[in-house]
Amino acid sequence: MPLKILVADVYTANGRASIVRSGGTRAGTMFANAIRTHRPDAEVSVMVFDTADPELPGDIDAFDGVVWSGSNLTIHRRNALIDAQLDLARALFDRGTPQFGCCYGLQLATIAAGGSVTASPSGPEIGWARDVALTGEGRAHPMYAGKTGRFHALCWHNDAVRELPQGAVLLAGNAHSPVQAAVLRRSGAEFWATQYHLEFDGEEVANLVGGNADSILRAGSMDEAAIAALVAEMRALAALEDAAVPPDLAPVVDPKLRTAEIGNWLERIETSHDA
Secondary structure, eight states: OOOEEEEEEOOOHHHHHHHHHTTOOOHHHHHHHHHHHHOTTOEEEEEEOOSSSOOOSSOGGGOSEEEEOOOSSOTTSOOHHHHHHHHHHHHHHHHTOOEEEETHHHHHHHHHTTOEEEEOTTOOEEEEEEEEEEOHHHHHSGGGTTSOSEEEEEEEESEEEEEOOTTOEEEEEOSSOSOSEEEEEETTEEEEEESSOTTOOHHHHHHHHHHTHHHHHHHTSSOHHHHHHHHHHHHHHHHGGGSOOOGGGHHHHSHHHHTHHHHHHHHHHHHHHHO
16 A cells, blocks of 8 residues: 655745745655655645644544655744644654654754754854764664765755754754754654755755855855855756766765765655564
8 A cells, every 4th residue: 555644834824935936846746755755656745734633534544654844934933833733743753653844843843842942153054054964873773774874955944943852862963953854753653854954956946045145144154255155056066966966065965975864764654564
């Protein structure tokens, strides 16, 4: 039986509109593509979770797993929408439903399981998450099967995990963000998550950064020259898709390798079904 996976797109309506205006791809579509890179026959449903009472595409118990996207929301500025997302994440934990998330998804899982998130003390991490290093637990964990112990990834986040909840396992970090990946636990269930965006490719980052240059400038995160250089670097990265790829860039260029974490999560779900 093909896996049934629910993708929760947790951008606000304005956030999704901004992505489209920038020439980017909606988060739900990117994650559906990532899932189908590893399981072409998977039945993927996307739920737009931009109201406190979203319409579920079917019985939640019918899904084999749930994937949470990034978001333009700030999780430590709580509101009714964030509370509703946390309620669903906790309910899925309590049901034993496998969950996976990126960026905001990691932060959501951290709060849902009892940890804390704050504005990143190192400032925004935009474009590159350089030299992500696996911990000993990360090197042994099935989420990182097929990946090297140190790699580059693509990212964009302003917030960071301050304290992992009890029972969590730190899998990876870098100099900017000590928590780049973790397994969060509650009620005996697991939520695998990364701070970096494995669904992004160079073109997506170039479009998002270029399309949001004014807000980046206002925030003081980067100047005009740095923004232009990053956009050019990301477009060059995207152009490598059909060319010879240097080994250090393979983890962000090769679609299967870039999204290996979600592929390994899908494998774990299948294995648990067969057990």
